[in-house]
Amino acid sequence: MVNKTSMSRKSVEVTNHAAMTKLKRRFSSQNAGLILLMFFILLALPFIPGFKPWMANQLSLVLVYVIAAQGISILTGYTGLVSVGHGGFLAIGAYTSALLVKYTGVDIAIAIVASACMAGAFGFMLGLVFLRLSGPFLAIGTLGFAFFIGTLINNVPFFEGREGISLPVNKFMGVVLSDVSFYFLGLGFFALVTLFIFSFVRSSVGRSLMALRDAEKAAQSCGVNRFFYRMLAFTVSATITGAAGALSGFSVRYVSAEVYSDIWYSVDILVAVIVGGSAMMMGPIVGGTFVALLPFLLETLADLSFILKGLILIAVLIFAPAGICELIARPFQRWRQLQIESVGKETLVNAPSAVMHQH
Amino acid sequence: MANILHCANISVKFGGVIANDNVSLRIEEGKVIGLIGPNGAGKTTLFNVLSKFQQYDTGHVYMHGKLIDSKGPSDMIGLGIARTFQNINLFSELTTLDNILLGAHRLTGNPIANMYSFKSARKRERKLVERAGEIASMLGISDELDVVVKHLPYGIQKRVEIARALAGDPKIILLDEPVAGCNDEETAELREVIRKVNRDLSITILMVEHDMSLVMSVCDYIFVLNFGSNLAEGTPAQIRTNPEVIKAYLGQEVEP
Amino acid sequence: MLGQLITSGVSTGALYALTAIAVVVVFRNTRTINLAQGDFSMIAAFIAVMLLKSGFSYSQALACTVAFTILLGILVERLVMRPIADADWLTLFTATLGVYYIMHGIAGWLWGRDTKAFPYTFDPTPVHTFGTVISVGHLLNIGWAAAIGAVLFVFFKFTKQGVAMRAVTDDPETARLMGIPVRFIVLLTWGMAGFLGAFAGILLAPILYVSPQMMDEVLVKGYVAAVFGGLYSIPGAIIGALMIGVAENLAGGYLGSHYKTATAFVMIVVLLALRPQGLFGIQKRREI
Numbered sequence: 001m002v003n004k005t006s007m008s009r010k011s012v013e014v015t016n017h018a019a020m021t022k023l024k025r026r027f028s029s030q031n032a033g034l035i036l037l038m039f040f041i042l043l044a045l046p047f048i049p050g051f052k053p054w055m056a057n058q059l060s061l062v063l064v065y066v067i068a069a070q071g072i073s074i075l076t077g078y079t080g081l082v083s084v085g086h087g088g089f090l091a092i093g094a095y096t097s098a099l100l101v102k103y104t105g106v107d108i109a110i111a112i113v114a115s116a117c118m119a120g121a122f123g124f125m126l127g128l129v130f131l132r133l134s135g136p137f138l139a140i141g142t143l144g145f146a147f148f149i150g151t152l153i154n155n156v157p158f159f160e161g162r163e164g165i166s167l168p169v170n171k172f173m174g175v176v177l178s179d180v181s182f183y184f185l186g187l188g189f190f191a192l193v194t195l196f197i198f199s200f201v202r203s204s205v206g207r208s209l210m211a212l213r214d215a216e217k218a219a220q221s222c223g224v225n226r227f228f229y230r231m232l233a234f235t236v237s238a239t240i241t242g243a244a245g246a247l248s249g250f251s252v253r254y255v256s257a258e259v260y261s262d263i264w265y266s267v268d269i270l271v272a273v274i275v276g277g278s279a280m281m282m283g284p285i286v287g288g289t290f291v292a293l294l295p296f297l298l299e300t301l302a303d304l305s306f307i308l309k310g311l312i313l314i315a316v317l318i319f320a321p322a323g324i325c326e327l328i329a330r331p332f333q334r335w336r337q338l339q340i341e342s343v344g345k346e347t348l349v350n351a352p353s354a355v356m357h358q359h
Numbered sequence: 360m361a362n363i364l365h366c367a368n369i370s371v372k373f374g375g376v377i378a379n380d381n382v383s384l385r386i387e388e389g390k391v392i393g394l395i396g397p398n399g400a401g402k403t404t405l406f407n408v409l410s411k412f413q414q415y416d417t418g419h420v421y422m423h424g425k426l427i428d429s430k431g432p433s434d435m436i437g438l439g440i441a442r443t444f445q446n447i448n449l450f451s452e453l454t455t456l457d458n459i460l461l462g463a464h465r466l467t468g469n470p471i472a473n474m475y476s477f478k479s480a481r482k483r484e485r486k487l488v489e490r491a492g493e494i495a496s497m498l499g500i501s502d503e504l505d506v507v508v509k510h511l512p513y514g515i516q517k518r519v520e521i522a523r524a525l526a527g528d529p530k531i532i533l534l535d536e537p538v539a540g541c542n543d544e545e546t547a548e549l550r551e552v553i554r555k556v557n558r559d560l561s562i563t564i565l566m567v568e569h570d571m572s573l574v575m576s577v578c579d580y581i582f583v584l585n586f587g588s589n590l591a592e593g594t595p596a597q598i599r600t601n602p603e604v605i606k607a608y609l610g611q612e613v614e615p
Numbered sequence: 616m617l618g619q620l621i622t623s624g625v626s627t628g629a630l631y632a633l634t635a636i637a638v639v640v641v642f643r644n645t646r647t648i649n650l651a652q653g654d655f656s657m658i659a660a661f662i663a664v665m666l667l668k669s670g671f672s673y674s675q676a677l678a679c680t681v682a683f684t685i686l687l688g689i690l691v692e693r694l695v696m697r698p699i700a701d702a703d704w705l706t707l708f709t710a711t712l713g714v715y716y717i718m719h720g721i722a723g724w725l726w727g728r729d730t731k732a733f734p735y736t737f738d739p740t741p742v743h744t745f746g747t748v749i750s751v752g753h754l755l756n757i758g759w760a761a762a763i764g765a766v767l768f769v770f771f772k773f774t775k776q777g778v779a780m781r782a783v784t785d786d787p788e789t790a791r792l793m794g795i796p797v798r799f800i801v802l803l804t805w806g807m808a809g810f811l812g813a814f815a816g817i818l819l820a821p822i823l824y825v826s827p828q829m830m831d832e833v834l835v836k837g838y839v840a841a842v843f844g845g846l847y848s849i850p851g852a853i854i855g856a857l858m859i860g861v862a863e864n865l866a867g868g869y870l871g872s873h874y875k876t877a878t879a880f881v882m883i884v885v886l887l888a889l890r891p892q893g894l895f896g897i898q899k900r901r902e903i
Contacts, residue, residue, distance in 0.1 A: 017492070020505055082705055129888050136648055136704055137887060140842060144884045147835075151877040199476040204460070204467040204484065211450050211461050217412060218448040223436040223465040223527060232470065267712065274709050303723035310716030317710050318698050340505045 019343045027336055035194065035281065042187055046180050056183040058296070060251040063186045064244050065292040068265075069272040069284030070193050071241030076270065077278030078206060079233040080213030082135060085126075085142030087265030088149040089119040089238045093245025095153060098165040098255040108170050108177075112189065112246040119242020120235050127234035131227065143266065150261025164256030167249070186247055193240055197281065200236075209233055210279075241269070271309075275316050277323025286325050361423065363388040363531050363563050364409065364440065369418035371404050378404040379415070380587040386531065391557050391564045393578035395571075395598075397607055400584040402567045403445075403535070409565070410442045410533055411435055436465050439530035443520045445539055451509040455500060455519050458508055459491040462526030494522050498552065514545040521552060531563040532556070538570050546573060553577055575599060583607070620864045626753035628860020629760035630819050634830075634837030635844075635852040636767065637811035642846050643784045644804045645700075647707040651691065653834030654718035655812025657827060659684045660733070660820040661726050667734045681813040688809025692802055700801075722827040730826040756818050763814060764853065776803060832876060836863075839883040858882070 046056060072086045096115035100106055106114075130141040153159040170177040172185060200206050208229050211219035220226060249255045268291045276287020290312075295305050320327035365385040371378045379401045386392045396402050407413035409420060411432045420427050422438055430438065441462070450458050466487060467473060473480040495501045498518045503511055508519055517537065524532050537553065538546045550573055556562050568574050574581065575595045583591040583598060585607045591598060598604055634652055641649045659680050666676040695710050771777040782790040783800045791797045816830065823829045836859050843858070844851020859879050867875035 016502065024505065133887060136708070136846070137842070139648075139708075140838065140883065141887045143835075144880050144887065147877070147880040148884060151880065155874070155877075196475070200474050203473040203476055203480065204464065205470050205474045207453070207457055207461060208464060208470075210453065214450050214452060215448050217432070218444060218450065219461065220412075220432040221410065221436065221442050221444075222461045222523065223433055224461070225431075225433045229470075236474075271709070271712070274705070303720045303728075306716045306720030306723065308720075310713040310718075310720065313713035313716065314695055314710055317702070317706050317713070321699075321702060321706055337507060337510065341510075 016343065020340070023339060023343055031281070032198075035198070038285070039187070039191060042190075043184075046183065053179040056179040057251060060179075060183050060186045060247070062289055062292040063183075063190050064248040064251065065268070065272060066285050066288035067190055067193055067244035067247065068241045068269045069276065069288035069291075070197060071237050071239070071244060072269050073237075073273050073278050073284045074197070074200070074209075074240065075233050075237035076273055077280075077283065078201065078213065079209045079230060081131075081230065081233070082139045082270070083142040083237070083266075084139045084270055085144070085146035085266050086237075086241050086269045087260070087263060087267075088142075088146040089123060089241040090245035090248065090265055090269070091146075091149050091153060091260035092119045092122050093242035093247075094249035094255050094260055095159055095165075096242075097246035098167060098249050099159075101167055101250075102165055105171075107174075108172055108246075108250055109185070112243055112250075115246035116239045116243040119245065120239035122242075123238020124231065124235045126238070127231045131230050131234070143263070146263055146266045150257070150263065154257040154261050159257065164254055164258075167253040167255070170250050170253070182251060186251070189243060189247060193243070194281070196240075201281070205229070205232065271313060273323070275313065275324060277325035280323065280325045280329065282329075283323050283325045287323065361388050362386060362421075364420075364422050364565070366405075366409060366420045367418055369405065369408055369415050369420075371401075371408065371413060371415045377587050379408065381418075382584065382587070382589055383418075384409075384582050384589075386563060386565050387580065388530075388563055389557075389561060390579040391553065391566065391577055393574040393581040393595075394565060394567045394584070395569070395574055395581060396584035396590065399586075400590075400607075401587040402584055404587075405584065406442075406533060406535055406565075406567050410440065436527040436529065439528075440533065441524040441527050441529035441531070442533040443524050443535055443537065445536040447513075447516050447520055449508045449516055449519060449523070452507060454505050454507055455495065455511070455522075456488065456491055456504045458519055459494060459522050459526045460487055462523035463487050463490065463528075465527055491522075491526060494525050497555075498522050498525075513540065514548065517541065517545070517549060518552065521556070525556065525560070525562075529562060531565065534564060534566040534568075536567055536569065538568065538573055546570065549573075550577055616868065620868045621861055622749045622753055624861035624864035625857055626756045626860070627819075627822065627864070628857035629757045630815055630822075631833060631836050631840055631860055632760055632853045632856035633763065633811045633815040633818075634833055635840035635856045636764075636849055637808045637815075638837050638841045639844060639846060639849055639852045640780075640811075641804055641808050642841070644780065645696070645707070645801055646704050647696065647711060648704065648838075649808065650708065650711040650834070651714040651718060652808060652812055652837065653830030654715055654722075655684055655688060655809050656816030656819065656833070657722060657825075657830045658687060658718060659813040659816035660825045660829065661722060663817050663820065664731060664734060664825055673735055677817060680817060681810060684809040684813035684816075685806045686809070688805040688807070688812070689802055692805035696801075696805070719827050726827075728827055730824040730829075732824055733820040735821070752821065759814060759818060763811070767849070776800070780804065836879045839879045842883060842886065 042059075045051065045059065068086060068090055071089070072083060075081050075083055093112075093115040096118040097108070097111040100111045100114060101108060126142070126145055130138055130145075133141055170182055172181075175181075177185065208219065208224045209232075211222065212224055212226060212229055216226065245260075272287035272291040273284055274287070275290055276285065277283030294309055295302065297305070316324060362385045365383070367383045369379050369382045382401065382405055384394070384405065394402050394406065404413055408415050411420075411427075411430055411434070422440070427434075427438065435442070450461065453461075466483075468480070468483055473484075492501065492504065495504055498521060500515060500518050500522060503515055503519070508516060511519065521532075521537075534553070538549050541549065553564060553566070554577065557564050566574070566578065575598075578595055581593065581595060581598045582589070583601075583604050590607060591601050591604050593601065634656065637652050637655075638649060641647055641652070662683055663676050663680045666679055667673070671679070691714055695714055696707070699706055699710055769777075771781060779790070779795045780800050780803065782793070782795055783797055787797055790800075815833070819829070819833065823833070837856070840855035840859055841852045843855025844853075859882065862882065863875045863878040866878045
């Protein structure tokens with residue numbers, strides 16, 4: 001004899017599962033679609049009439065901030081560890097690239113990858129030294145690191161810090177890059193980093209980091225080794241920001257200690273993810289753009305831009321503490337959650353009649 | 360039957376306070392063991408010692424007779440020891456599915472491969488998601504798989520925590536006050552879940568609990584602590600009538 | 616020369632100590648890492664310059680500036696810190712960063728970004744003691760800092776408000792339950808930060824010259840000193856500040872002035888790497 005209740009329960013689960021999978025796929029493609037749209041717009045910008053080459057330079061600079069912010073988001077957003085020293089990785093990236101190209105003439109793409117790795121190595125070492133510190137002390141330690149790197153490039157003659165390193169034209173695959181083509185190269189790296197983060201966040205690694213961030217003891221009881229994963233986060237974060245640093249050097253073809261020993265880059269990178277949102281894909285993009293463009297929007301009134309920056313920062317902290325993107329995304333996420341919950345209820349209502357019809 | 364987990368002569372001091380004083384405990388494989396005692400008896404401290412979240416000044420902890428003193432909290436699930444937390448410690452911003460998947464963390468393989476979502480990683484992830492679905496189904500929480508856990512009712516959250524503990528394929532689960540804050544209905548449901556996990560999945564259980572009816576009805580053997588030391592041990596029937604235990608809880612001799 | 620380097624180091628160190636103490640007091644009462652502390656000093660310096668130029672006497676300018684900066688501290692607490700009082704430390708820290716930006720912007724806008732000299736000098740006749748030469752300025756700095764230190768000591772140990780503040784530092788929940796007006800204590804804390812900031816600013820102005828960025832380095836050094844006390848102990852912070860003052864002067868004198876700034880950073884990195892809880896910090900309980 002067929003047990004009707006258990007049969008209907010099973011088919012409810014099956015139908016449920018299918019509907020849920022379809023819904024989740026839809027959400028995923030919506031997310032991907034938004035990011036693709038953004039890339040399309042960025043690619044199309046240089047083709048809009050009235051676009052001047054110096055604008056490409058400006059956009060490249062914005063990309064630098066965005067990628068640097070993406071780097072810090074891995075550590076601060078997904079892992080919950082605050083760093084006020086990411087400018088140090090920016091400097092390491094810039095200097096490694098500059099020295100490589102000046103003395104060995106390598107292709108800039110290779111230089112960028114090498115710089116990223118160098119920054120990653122430094123990130124690894126920094127993690128080893130400072131990870132046992134808690135929140136604010138870790139932040140102070142990273143600030144000390146940034147100062148240390150700044151002093152290093154300022155005072156050790158090897159880095160030619162004071163005079164600065166002037167770079168020849170950018171060569172990629174043997175071709176000399178104009179400002180616009182360099183911008184496209186920058187977009188290429190931005191796309192790579194974005195793709196990586198997309199995969200990273202959805203992977204078991206991203207999941208483990210967020211678990212450590214939200215409920216450390218529970219994560220440990222699941223087997224997530226705190227030290228290993230934090231070191232991983234530190235290293236990956238430093239690598240990405242290092243790549244941004246390399247790009248920044250190439251975009252203006254001049255690397256000097258005066259610029260790269262400035263602590264304010266470290267602060268700006270952190271501010272970018274605090275304003276934009278540190279644990280979301282669009283967060284570093286929005287935040288990085290804000291931090292990069294603000295001084296330019298108020299070029300004549302530099303003091304006003306400072307005041308505005310402070311006011312916006314405080315306003316964000318009071319009204320949108322998890323970042324602007326999180327605030328904007330909240331109604332969409334709530335709507336999605338409701339859709340998910342209603343899928344469960346719907347199929348429960350429809351299932352019994354479906355089963356009866358089959359008889 | 361062998362002891363799957365046991366500790367001997369555990370002492371833990373916090374400054375002037377002695378939380379555990381020369382405490383020993385044995386958990387026989389396949390059984391449901393209870394750990395009870397009045398407030399401040401040192402149960403939670405001992406529980407944290409056993410799950411390696413608490414350092415101890417003297418004593419040793421053994422699994423299957425082998426010393427595990429040097430192991431850290433994240434090594435435990437690899438040894439087959441899972442735990443839950445008092446008042447739930449779920450990853451509140453993640454979904455039920457993600458919480459269960461995290462429980463299965465030790466089965467996820469190479470983190471570097473996972474980071475880049477290589478094909479092997481994706482395949483393994485799919486398998487883990489399937490398995491998570493089975494565990495959720497067994498506990499009756501399939502419908503909540505994609506719901507962010509902070510939106511779930513307390514009783515369902517309790518089951519998610521147990522599902523997460525099961526996901527790591529443990530041989531023993533340490534339950535920290537599993538029915539704290541539950542009403543009678545939720546307690547009854549969890550009682551059945553505990554029985555099912557112990558009998559159908561052959562998983563040993565250690566339970567710290569205040570709810571006496573649950574402890575008496577589900578446990579095979581009980582250890583009682585008081586003022587940081589061992590007070591008594593025995594079957595529920597023995598503990599129920601033990602005058603020392605009664606005195607510890609009620610503060611005076613009770614007419615039998 | 617060594618004697619001079621040391622005395623001048625002690626003198627600047629004493630002034631760094633004022634910033635360090637302010638930072639410690641704010642942190643342990645409100646869990647806030649106050650980035651705007653330096654700017655309290657900076658604004659005070661500018662106000663003092665303005666008043667002196669308008670014909671106020673030194674003591675009049677001092678008194679008015681201190682009063683103004685105390686109010687400034689209270690204003691920051693009410694407008695910025697109170698709405699986010701229960702947030703996590705990063706939010707609190709970033710809010711003070713916002714205050715920093717705003718104060719920098721206002722100072723630059725009102726008074727311009729170039730450096731100005733402080734329009735008051737002390738009698739430059741050096742005093743000969745202990746076989747070295749100490750200027751009157753140095754003596755006054757050390758004197759003021761010591762006096763303020765004594766006032767604080769009396770405050771924390773003997774006054775009702777001081778003891779109440781120590782209770783709040785220790786355990787704000789219990790303090791609240793015991794009827795201590797925690798909100799008022801927090802107000803007092805930020806007023807104190809303004810008070811200390813004012814003195815640091817006015818006393819450092821002749822040495823650093825007055826500009827919106829004058830206190831940036833001092834702020835960082837103040838924090839390094841505070842970390843010597845585990846961000847918790849005032850004596851620790853004072854000792855740290857004095858050590859930084861002397862060490863950087865020695866480094867500057869014997870290695871070259873470029874190494875002066877780096878000294879504080881080397882010290883902090885070494886300290887955090889070797890003894891994360893600071894020289895005098897509290898030992899935490901041994902839970903994993």
